[in-house]
Amino acid sequence: MSKTINIDGKDIPFTEGQTIIEAATDAGVYVPHLCHNPDYTPHGSCKLCTVKVNGRNCSACTFPAMEGQEIMNNTQELNNDRQKITQMLFVEGNHFCPSCEKTGNCELQAVAYSLNMLDNHFPHFFSNRELDASHPDILIDHNRCIFCNLCVRASQETDGKNVFALSGRGINKKLIINSASGQLKDSNISVQDKAAHICPTGAILIKRTGYFVPIGERIYDKQRIDQVSLNKEKKQLGK
């Protein structure tokens, strides 16, 4: 008999070694997330995937599935917490969606939409973050970086390079670029690299492609992120 965990009252089978989010995705249960991508080592930093496991908060993307876990996921309380986390991400950076090329295709925005987030609640930091437009094909807008670490992982794990890293702590945290000048143009990134395409937000953009698809016709203008994410990630998990 296969082992099961229970999410929101539903029994879900899992295989040894799976995380909670992997078992959930396999079974078609969406757990909100931003820094998790099934192709990469879990990072566990955004905390959006927080679920209650036997009464305690855990990150579903890092916590192993174990026989007999009673898990709460899609509850009002957890979704309220997730909304607050998302609002903090918005006020920490500078997210002016109307002037962002990623709008409509942005996972941060899509998570906010799906949580019915109508305002940012907190005072805005309006922090002074930079733009790196040095590279001929790739633009970095640090204003929109949520430090999910996906570009770091993609560069190392897929591209076999080491273009990005996160440096510093708290308010001083920053995405840094591995080149003598610190500029992207002097790194060994290329526009074909996975790292150039994996950013869930508008922090890493491919130049001259931003408006191929008009605003209003984009992924999350039409569909909720729960469906989009499940469809995509089930394929990634080979289902």
Next chain:
Amino acid sequence: MANKIRIATTSLGGCFGCHMSFLDIDEHILELAEVVEFDRSPFTDIEHCSNSDIGLIEGGVCNSENVHVLREFRKNCKILVAVGACAINGGLPAMRNHIPLEECLNESYRDGIGVENAQIPNDPELPLLLDKVYPIHELVKVDYYLPGCPPSADVFWKFLTDLIAGQEPSLPYDLVHYD
């Protein structure tokens, strides 16, 4: 109808795009006119707010006059609504927020390309600029938020018809956009 619902509207640091979008409710405006009347608003030219049921605020808070107007609305409106991206997070005007005010003024009026008669405007009639552009919830309590740049006419219609029907307003997924 004897007691019409009174709505006041204003644009602070906004572009009037939200007001234009509101007018995009088209012929619904006739239905609306049956049950509401407008207080202070660009639609009426009334200069000061009197007791109103709903205050719709477009735009963020950029200067001293915006602060006064916002406080006047909060004092006089039972329900205050942040309408559009700029009221909610400062929007496009807030993109100056990480540049010191002096640098902004110098660039616009003194050192910028093509500036003639360079001088920083200082007529006492002009409201003073604030150090930053502030979202309205950072100055007053806000009761509801209508995101969008601008919020679509359907957003205005859904929100107002909910309120008029006496029910808690809510926006379904397809009406929530930040762009």
